[in-house]
Amino acid sequence: MIHKMYTVAVIDDEPVCIRNLRQSLEGFPELTLVGEAKKAEEGIRMVLEKTPDLLFLDVELPEMSGVELLHSLQYRVTWPMQVVFYTSYQKYWLDALRESAFDYLLKPYGHEEFSLIIHRFFEHAARQKDLKFLDRKFSELLPANQIFMVPDVTGYRLLHINQIGFFTYINAQRQWNAALTNGKQVALRRNTKADDILEASSSFVQINQRQIINLDYLSTIRGTTCRLTPPFDGEKNLCVSRNYMKTLQEKFYQI
Helix, strand or coil: CCCCCEEEECHHHHHHHHHHHHHHHHCCEEEEEEEEEEEEHHHHHHHHHHHHCCEEECCCCCCCEHHHHHHCCCCCCCCCCCEEEEECHHHHHHHHCCCCCCEEEEEEHEEECCCCCCCHHHHHHHHEEEEEEEHHHHHCCCCCCHHHHHHEECCCEEEEHHHHHCCCCCCCCEEEEECCCCCCCCEEECCCCCCHHHHHHHHEEEECCCEEHHHEEEEEEECEEEEECCCCCCCCEEEHHHHHHHHHHHHHHHH
């Protein structure tokens, strides 16, 4: 199998460990090391600048833990970066799982273990590429575009339209968030525009500059306030602005 080129970055405060990883990566011509950092803040800047496909992240850093570093990147990574936690302490295994790390490499590691992780990454990346290509195909095949994909730190998440009640644009994060039926919020890719969301399904309609609702959950409109059905009935701040009222009314006329 011929693999495409992928970029790799390493964040580790131990120069010996960085050197060992660098040497291990040399055995894989498909991988290009684009950045190394020994400190957390330096590592964060490097990740955002280099946008690596694969990140080896030490769990024990001087300023913060690798878990905390990953938290700080949660809403800033807008590409499908995979994370391999890299540590001498096996006790962090559960933390890695909770953070949805792609894999876990225990220091010191052997060639076979490292090779296994890299080949798993190649296979995963190939599947993600296929899923991304097929996303539009799914939208064309399913009724009313009932499915689409949301990128996150660990790859892509497949969502059905009926899992989403509404979208809100978060100014501080400069991105749209989707409110899900399970009570969670999912951040969309930072360069996602309102038109991109509206094109995903005819059920989505914009009610103001910062909010888009799923008509399937719309119960009533009282004055300018939209009330949704459960589990979104607790949301009280969905107001239709004058510029969007006509579009909303036209959606009802179509129904």
